[in-house]
Amino acid sequence: MKKFALIGAAGYIAPRHMRAIHDIDCRLAVAYDVNDSVGIIDSFAPKSEFFTEFEQFYEYAHQLKRHPNAAIDYFSVCSPNHLHHAHIAAGLRLGCDVICEKPLVPTPALIDELARVERETGKRVFSILQLRHHPRVIQLKNEVVHAPTDKKFDVELTYITSRGRWYAQSWKGDAVKSFGIATNIGIHFFDMLHYVFGDLQSNIVHFNSPNKAAGYLEYARARVRWFLSIDENDLPTEVKGARPTFRNIDVNGRNFEFSDGFTDLHTTSYREILAGNGFGLEDTRHCVETVSDIRTAKAVISGSCVHPFVHRLQSNTN
Numbered sequence: 001m002k003k004f005a006l007i008g009a010a011g012y013i014a015p016r017h018m019r020a021i022h023d024i025d026c027r028l029a030v031a032y033d034v035n036d037s038v039g040i041i042d043s044f045a046p047k048s049e050f051f052t053e054f055e056q057f058y059e060y061a062h063q064l065k066r067h068p069n070a071a072i073d074y075f076s077v078c079s080p081n082h083l084h085h086a087h088i089a090a091g092l093r094l095g096c097d098v099i100c101e102k103p104l105v106p107t108p109a110l111i112d113e114l115a116r117v118e119r120e121t122g123k124r125v126f127s128i129l130q131l132r133h134h135p136r137v138i139q140l141k142n143e144v145v146h147a148p149t150d151k152k153f154d155v156e157l158t159y160i161t162s163r164g165r166w167y168a169q170s171w172k173g174d175a176v177k178s179f180g181i182a183t184n185i186g187i188h189f190f191d192m193l194h195y196v197f198g199d200l201q202s203n204i205v206h207f208n209s210p211n212k213a214a215g216y217l218e219y220a221r222a223r224v225r226w227f228l229s230i231d232e233n234d235l236p237t238e239v240k241g242a243r244p245t246f247r248n249i250d251v252n253g254r255n256f257e258f259s260d261g262f263t264d265l266h267t268t269s270y271r272e273i274l275a276g277n278g279f280g281l282e283d284t285r286h287c288v289e290t291v292s293d294i295r296t297a298k299a300v301i302s303g304s305c306v307h308p309f310v311h312r313l314q315s316n317t318n
Contacts, residue, residue: 002026002274003071005061005096007087008078009050010035013101017076018044020270029064029072032057061094072096081184082177085110092121099126099273103187104284106179107292111281118281126278130265131192133272140256141196144221153197153222155251157189158309162232162244168210175210182213183291186228190217191287197222200290205297206310215294216305225307234309 004021008014009031018040021028028045031038036052051057064070075091077084077100085105091098092114104127105111114125131137144153163172171177178184194200198220207214212229227234232244239246249256272278301310 002073003029004074004076005029005057005072005091005094006031006076006078007033007057007091008080008101009033009038009041011078011080014078015040015043016266017078017099017101017270020267021045021076023264023267024271024274026074026270026274029070030057030060058090058094065095074099077101080171080177081106081179082171085114088114088125089117092117092123092125095121095123097124097126097273099128099270099278101128102191103179103183103288103291104281105288106183106295108285108289111285111288115281124278125281126273127280127284128266128269129188129191129195129279129283130269131188132195132279133265133268136256137192137196140251144196147221151221153251154253155193155197155222155224155249156307157193157224157226158246158248158307159185159189159227160229160231160234160246161185162235163211163230167230173210179291180208180213180295181211181228181230182208182294185230186213186226187287187291189226189228190290191284193217193219193222193224194286194290197224200286203290203293203297204303204305205294205299206301206306207313208294208297208299212313213294214307214310215297215299216303217290223305225305227307227309229309 004026006017006028010033018028022044028048030049031041032051032054034052038050041048049060061072064072073096075096075098077087077098079087081103084100088098088100118124167173172184200217200219202218205215211231214227217224235246
């Protein structure tokens with residue numbers, strides 16, 4: 001039975017990691033968070049140790065290294081985005097392989113730094129890129145692979161996930177800590193697009209604000225107009241009042257529906273990592289490069305490849 005440590009136990013995504021550890025018959029041995037609202041641990045690992053001081057957590061995990069039968073095997077990182085690099089490095093130096101939630105790090109340079117720590121410690125870093133395990137995404141990738149090689153698909157990606165006023169007061173609303181909307185809520189989609197449509201050839205930003213972003217990406221096999229938002233006012237009329245989220249991908253005018261099938265993707269990711277099929281640092285480089293470029297690009301609305309929701313924003317402004 002593999003033993004896990006987990007950082008960020010009070011966060012939104014932590015229960016999915018706890019469930020995954022439980023479902024693959026492993027044990028959560030110790031967890032940490034500055035916030036002590038972590039009663040969810042009882043649902044998966046009631047005997048887990050828990051600390052609210054990082055130094056105590058680290059020392060406890062370090063002492064376990066002295067006892068081979070008790071030493072931590074894997075280190076799961078679910079902390080705020082800006083802490084991922086430091087927490088991943090800490091896990092590696094504790095002698096653990098590390099599993100990290102998205103986004104792994106904000107820049108390609110930090111991927112290079114983590115690769116250096118991997119070499120120093122002999123341990124590995126794995127990223128949760130769960131959409132690669134989604135049955136519909138795999139199906140779409142197969143369609144692309146078997147299509148004529150000179151064919152480019154026209155894709156329109158729209159993801160609106162409404163957030164209340166709390167968001168701006170949390171670390172997620174702080175671009176220094178979350179790295180902005182495109183990174184925080186979009187990086188999985190950018191990874192999926194690369195996974196399905198191949199290498200990125202062009203990256204143009206049409207709109208970028210604290211609560212929404214849009215642009216154009218051209219891949220080897222696709223032209224993609226994308227729009228991401230946490231503003232409920234961007235929800236289509238037919239969705240407002242019915243549900244807070246709108247997720248839609250059109251591929252050559254055909255709706256690509258994958259709203260379902262997310263429940264067990266973290267468990268699948270963990271199972272594949274333990275089986276030796278995890279996604280390592282280089283697997284994440286392309287999407288980290290994509291969002292890094294989006295953050296630093298100047299937004300310019302031009303050309304015909306603009307998402308229709310951007311035109312709507314312009315109309316409202318005018």
